[in-house]
Amino acid sequence: MPVAPKEMSRKPFLRALAGEAVETPPFWLMRQAGRYLPEYRAVRASTKGFLDLCFNSELAAEVTLQPIRRYRMDAAILFSDILVVPYGLGQEVAFKEGEGPVLSPIRSVAELGAYEPNRLLERVGAVFGTVARVKRDLPSEVALIGFAGAPWTVATYMVEGGSSRDFAKTRKWAFEDPDGFGLLIDRLVDATILYLKEQVKAGAEALQLFDSWAGVLPEEAFRRCVIQPTRKIVEALREVYPDLPIIGFPRGAGLMYETYFRETGVSAVGLDQTVPLGFAKEKLQPIGPVQGNLEPLLLRLGGDRMDRAIDDILENLAGAPFIFNLGHGVMLETPPDHVARLTERLRAWKS
Numbered sequence: 380m381p382v383a384p385k386e387m388s389r390k391p392f393l394r395a396l397a398g399e400a401v402e403t404p405p406f407w408l409m410r411q412a413g414r415y416l417p418e419y420r421a422v423r424a425s426t427k428g429f430l431d432l433c434f435n436s437e438l439a440a441e442v443t444l445q446p447i448r449r450y451r452m453d454a455a456i457l458f459s460d461i462l463v464v465p466y467g468l469g470q471e472v473a474f475k476e477g478e479g480p481v482l483s484p485i486r487s488v489a490e491l492g493a494y495e496p497n498r499l500l501e502r503v504g505a506v507f508g509t510v511a512r513v514k515r516d517l518p519s520e521v522a523l524i525g526f527a528g529a530p531w532t533v534a535t536y537m538v539e540g541g542s543s544r545d546f547a548k549t550r551k552w553a554f555e556d557p558d559g560f561g562l563l564i565d566r567l568v569d570a571t572i573l574y575l576k577e578q579v580k581a582g583a584e585a586l587q588l589f590d591s592w593a594g595v596l597p598e599e600a601f602r603r604c605v606i607q608p609t610r611k612i613v614e615a616l617r618e619v620y621p622d623l624p625i626i627g628f629p630r631g632a633g634l635m636y637e638t639y640f641r642e643t644g645v646s647a648v649g650l651d652q653t654v655p656l657g658f659a660k661e662k663l664q665p666i667g668p669v670q671g672n673l674e675p676l677l678l679r680l681g682g683d684r685m686d687r688a689i690d691d692i693l694e695n696l697a698g699a700p701f702i703f704n705l706g707h708g709v710m711l712e713t714p715p716d717h718v719a720r721l722t723e724r725l726r727a728w729k730s
């Protein structure tokens with residue numbers, strides 16, 4: 380029997396990340412596990428709080444696998460949250476029903492002294508248990524993505540004390556006291572490296588860095604708070620894992636997307652829905668694989684409008700290394716049937 384070439388035997392998601400234009404592009408969806416799925420809501424109702432779910436390896440592995448069972452995405456993403464890192468450092472983090480995350484805010488360098496980076500891995504140890512369980516139970520063609528928030532985005536939650544509209548306190552600190560704010564970012568760089576190395580050890584095959592609020596910074600601060608910390612994380616991980624695929628998602632980076640891709644050294648960039656497809660094809664795909672970028676609201680609306688938007692993305696980007704995804708997370712109100720329709724359309728595509 381002829382031996383399949385190595386490329387043929389690898390998972391489609393990893394082939395795309397390695398720079399291959401896969402005939403039927405692989406896909407997964409940010410927030411593919413979550414409240415739009417009734418089976419998620421059932422598990423979630425059985426736990427006290429959201430963090431209890433994140434730190435219960437058995438249940439977190441179960442909800443990680445739920446969307447894979449329904450739709451067979453090409454990748455599963457570890458079920459956890461970007462705010463487990465501040466929690467692991469010793470900050471108070473709570474998720475209030477209907478309110479989102481609430482943290483005891485940090486506003487000065489002096490407060491950094493209270494953090495206990497040496498206890499991080501022990502405090503969030505359950506997350507690595509989730510990774511190992513998912514890896515064990517995942518279908519062989521499906522890849523496992525680990526993740527963390529990028530330092531800037533995590534810092535916004537730590538400084539604001541939760542979600543924010545304008546990030547005024549974080550930006551003020553970053554502009555008024557760049558050295559002091561830089562110490563917070565450095566702490567987060569170190570913590571993120573430790574945390575992600577441990578996820579890879581436990582079985583994550585690729586990583587995504589979520590920089591959901593990258594788009595609010597002017598150029599100088601974007602370089603200092605987004606590009607440089609991301610590059611440090613990428614370099615440190617590559618020292619230990621030279622071939623590790625890392626996806627950077629600098630949401631809202633606009634005209635800085637190209638600089639981000641070139642200068643951080645990430646293997647691929649995740650595109651939000653505002654990135655024009657022509658720009659992605661001409662400026663970003665020559666640098667490396669791209670991932671994205673269906674408007675999440677179109678998945679929620681479904682129908683012909685969604686189909687046309689899917690085809691438009693595929694026609695533009697599927698001829699080069701590409702992973703289909705949304706431009707941001709699946710919306711809570713999304714009917715699960717619409718995800719099934721999207722899945723069928725993607726599976727029927729041939730470049």
Ligand code: 1CP
Binds near residue numbers: 409410462
């Ligand atoms: O009760 C619940 O079910 C809470 C809803 C929820 C879920 C399902 C939260 C609270 N987090 C998550 C899971 C989650 N979060 C995952 C794993 C699941 C998957 O993707 O399938 C991931 C990767 C995240 C990442 C995350 N958390 C980000 C980055 C991506 C993004 O959405 O921009 C951010 C910003 C958070 C913070 C967060 N977690 C939860 C809330 C309500 C928030 C605040 C969001 C905001 O400020 O707008």
